[in-house]
Structure formats: C-alpha cells, structure tokens
Amino acid sequence: xxxxxxxxxxxxxxxxxxxxxxxxxxxxxxxxxxxxxxxxxxxxxxxxxxxxxxxxxxxxxxxxxxxxxxxxxxxxxxxxxxxxxxxxxxxxxxxxxxxxxxxxxxxxxxxxxxxxxxxxxxxxxxxxxxxxxxxxxxxxxxxxxxxxxxxxxxxxxxxxxxxxxxxxxxxxxxxxxxxxxxxxxxxxxxxxxxxxxxxxxxxxxxxxxxxxxxxxxxxxxxxxxxxxxxxxxxxxxxxxxxxxxxxxxxxxxxxxxxxxxxxxxxxxxxxxxxxxxxxxxxxxxxxxxxxxxxxxxxxxxxxxxxxxxxxxxxxxxxxxxxxxxxxxxxxxxxxxxxxxxxxxxxxxxxxxxxxxxxxxxxxxxxxxxxxxxxxxxxxxxxxxxxxxxxxxxxxxxxxxxx
Numbered sequence: 001x002x003x004x005x006x007x008x009x010x011x012x013x014x015x016x017x018x019x020x021x022x023x024x025x026x027x028x029x030x031x032x033x034x035x036x037x038x039x040x041x042x043x044x045x046x047x048x049x050x051x052x053x054x055x056x057x058x059x060x061x062x063x064x065x066x067x068x069x070x071x072x073x074x075x076x077x078x079x080x081x082x083x084x085x086x087x088x089x090x091x092x093x094x095x096x097x098x099x100x101x102x103x104x105x106x107x108x109x110x111x112x113x114x115x116x117x118x119x120x121x122x123x124x125x126x127x128x129x130x131x132x133x134x135x136x137x138x139x140x141x142x143x144x145x146x147x148x149x150x151x152x153x154x155x156x157x158x159x160x161x162x163x164x165x166x167x168x169x170x171x172x173x174x175x176x177x178x179x180x181x182x183x184x185x186x187x188x189x190x191x192x193x194x195x196x197x198x199x200x201x202x203x204x205x206x207x208x209x210x211x212x213x214x215x216x217x218x219x220x221x222x223x224x225x226x227x228x229x230x231x232x233x234x235x236x237x238x239x240x241x242x243x244x245x246x247x248x249x250x251x252x253x254x255x256x257x258x259x260x261x262x263x264x265x266x267x268x269x270x271x272x273x274x275x276x277x278x279x280x281x282x283x284x285x286x287x288x289x290x291x292x293x294x295x296x297x298x299x300x301x302x303x304x305x306x307x308x309x310x311x312x313x314x315x316x317x318x319x320x321x322x323x324x325x326x327x328x329x330x331x332x333x334x335x336x337x338x339x340x341x342x343x344x345x346x347x348x349x350x351x352x353x354x355x356x357x358x359x360x361x362x363x364x365x366x367x368x369x370x371x372x373x374x375x376x377x378x379x380x381x382x383x384x385x386x387x388x389x390x391x392x393x394x395x396x397x398x399x400x401x402x
Contacts (some may be wrong), residue, residue, distance in 0.1 A: 031273045032312030033347055035371050040343035040355060041255050042069050044077070046368030048361040050137040053106030053144070056229070057083050058359035059259050059338035060113030063208075063385060064122075066257040066340070068201055076201070081130025081138075082123045082194070083116040084108075085178045091231055092151050092170050096162065100155040106144050107229040110259050110338065110385040114205040115232060121194025122201070127185040130178040143177045209391065209399070210236040212383040213244040215325045220398045225383060227335040236383055237399050241321045245378065248341055248354065251390035258341040259385035260356065262372075263333045266380060267308035271358060274365040278375040279307060280315045313349045319378035327379060335382050345371055 044065040049058045057080045068076050087108055095104040116122070130138065150173060154166045175181075184193055192200065210225075217223040222235035239247070251258050268277040317323075327333040343355035353371040362368040388396065 031275065031365070032310065033273075033275050033371070035274075035345045035347055035353065035355075037355060038344045038346060039252055041252060041257050042066065043257055043340070043342045043357055044069060044075055046357060046362050047080075047359050048137060049080075049359045050139060050361075052084075052138040052140040054080060054084050054108070054138065054140070055359055056108035056110065056112055056261070056338040057081075057087075059261075059340050060110060060385065062340045062357060062359070063257055063259040064113065064117070064201075064203060066342075067203055067387065070255055071202060077125040079123045079125045079128040079130070081178055082120075082128045082181070083113055084130065085128075085174050085181065086116045086120050087112050088147060088174055089167075089171060092147070093167065094231065095151050096155050096166070100152065103228040103231050104148060104151055105229070106140060107335075109225075109227070109230045109232065109234065109335075110210055110261050110383055111230070111232055111234040114208050114385075115234075117198055117203075118205045121196070121198040123182060123185060123192075123194050123197060124187050127182050127187065128179060132179040133177045143173075146173060146177075207388050208385055209388045210234065210383055210385050211239055211244060211247060211391075212236045213239055213241045213321070213324070213381075214328060215321050216329070220400060222400050227382065229335055239395060239398070241319070241324060241378060243395050244381065244384070245374070247386060247391050247395060248377075248384065249344070250392045251386050252341065252344050252354075254390055256387050256390035257357075258390075260339050260341045260354075261335060261382040261384070262337060262339070262377075263335070263380040263382065264337045265334060266376070268310075268376065270308075270310075271360070271370050272364055274370045275353075276356075276370065276372045276376045276380075277310070277314065278317045278319070278373065278379050279310065280317050281307060313347050313351055316351075316373060316375040317379070319375050324379055333380055333382070341372075341384075342369070347371075 044062060047058055047062070049055055061078050061080050061083065065076055065078055068074060091104050095102055133143070147170070150170055154162060154170075182194070184191055185197075186192075187197065212225055217238050219238050219240055222237055224230065224233045225236045248258050264271070264276070266276070266278065268279055270276065324333070339359070340357045341354045342357050345353045345355050347353065352374050354374075354377055356370055356372050358368055358370060360368065364370070391399075
C-alpha cells in the first residue's frame, strides 16, 4: 500500500481478543454515532506499526494470528519485521533486475505475508523484533531513504555493470537496522528454524485467496491487480461486487477474519472518531430558504468541510460496480492501507458496518478498532484476503482454478 499518514503510521498495542457474538453497545462519546456489535470473531491484540509503511504486514500477520487462534485457541505473537525484511530484500533484487522500472517502496500487498511464509517461513516476535537502531517503536523514515538510495545507485550502473557485492551490501544495511535473520531459535522450549516453525502452526498458505471486484477484467478470471505495491504481480480472483460483500459476511458469520486493503484518503474516513462513511453529497437543488442562501456563499473548501462535519449517521451514496470502477480508473480510489475486518455492527439507525482492527495503536475512541459503513466498503475496497473455506460454496465454484 502507498505511503499515507506518514506511511500508514501511528503508535503501540495491548487489548485482549474479542469474544464471539459480542452484542454490547459502544459508547459514542461526542461523535453522534452509537455502534452495537452484532458479530465479532476472536482476534489477537491490536498492534502498532508506528512510523513505518508496513500496514500490509501488520494486517496479513494479524490474519494469520487469528487463523491460529481460530484453529487452536492459542494466541501467538508473530514477527512482522521478519516478513518485512525478506520483502525488502526480494523487492530490491527485482528492482535492480528491472532497471528500476518497477516499484521499490515500504508498501506491500495482501499477498506478501503468504509469499514470505511459503518461501522463508515465519518466527515469533520474541525471535525477531526488527528494532536494532535505537528506537523502541518502528520508525522507518531513515531506513527507507537509505535503501532507496542504495538500489538507485546500483541500478544506475556507475561501473557500467553491476557489481557482485551489491546484494551483500544491501542485506548488510537490513542487518544493521532490523537485525540478522535467525537461522534457528528457541520457542517454548523447542528449537525451530523459520520453516519448521511455520509448519508447526498448521496453516497452509494455499488456503488463502486474494479477491477483488472490478469490471475492467472478466469476472471469475484471475488478473494482476494494477497497483504499484503488487510488486509480485500476483493474480487476484475477480468477483461481482455483491459477491465480494457476501464473502466477507460469510467469513465473519463463520468465525473467520478478513484482511482488507482499502483507500483511506476519503473525507469520511475518520478513524480517530471511530468510523468511515461515504456521505451523499449535498446539492443546492435540495435546499431552500436560508439554508440555500448560506450554502451558495460558501467556498468550495468550506462546502467540502461541511460535507464531512458529521454529527451522526447520514444518508450515504449508492455504490454500483460502474461507480466503483470509475473511482478506481480515475485514481480517486487508491491503494492506501491494510487492515483486518473482524466483525459486523449496526448504528442507532440500523445502518450496517464492518468492525475493523487497525495497526495504529489503541489510543483512540474504540481502542484500535473502528467501524466502516457498507457503502464505504463497497466503494473503497481494493481487495481482500480470506481463507478459501470462508467463501460461500456457490461463489467458490465460479472461481478460476488457475
């Protein structure tokens, strides 16, 4: 996902996992919204990516932690930076081979955690924190600039050809900042390699399916989603918009969380207030009298500010496949942020929402969670990653086996 809010950033975590079928109203504070959880799956504690563009990894790792929790009842804290480090290294190799004609940045996609898990394995957080550079939390601004400058120098070939030492030097930078990768480690009294630890957790990465919904490719055929952070050029299954929603609903109803990649640059995305909505635009044709007189005198900036100055639930836009596609084609919908959908909820007027776990610490209204309206989800979802067993059977039968 692209860098936004200082690289999808903010702070640190600690909350116990939520029980299934919670149904307690959530205090709305002063927002005007009152949410009631209808269904919430078990999920591990909220974490903090802090000032790093690694939301994709925190979301993907959270999904796998939730899968382990669902299967075994055991809560495990897995290392995000083990995955991040491998992706930095592999992205650098591809970037140099492509002469810089591909993406090299901190962001990633929903495919990256399964990719690293299958190729390199996984380790617990205690075996690899990635904090070897004098910080208590992840702060990647310097690291990202150093790495980008390094690969740009290499791909420019100042020696007319690429040296045999560049990759060792690049990995040396990663070792200095994030730490050397463990070949073996001890966890709960047993010695593992990253690969053997991954195997011990009982998850098959082939069980996880990347799904999207756009009209510029045929439905039920995989295609490479055209966003920069899909650096692996990975294929995504393409379903109809109502089916994308049906997959998420079925997953939550059956105890599965869902990794969610979405645009979070909309004015109605107010994570600090605990909600994300897509208000229907105000139109002077719907006004009269003093309201109309005041509206026509407002600047465009003031009108936009008023559009999103919400005091509670509002009428939202109707999202069609055509509108969704137009937003993507015009790059009004962009690949911003990775999160995890962990539940369903309603507001005081009966409007439906998804409960989302973020990776921006717990120091917000809902302790690191927020609520996304169905219109926002339908309009601004880039993709989801979900266990194939959570996909409704009639939809699963339509998906390509390629």
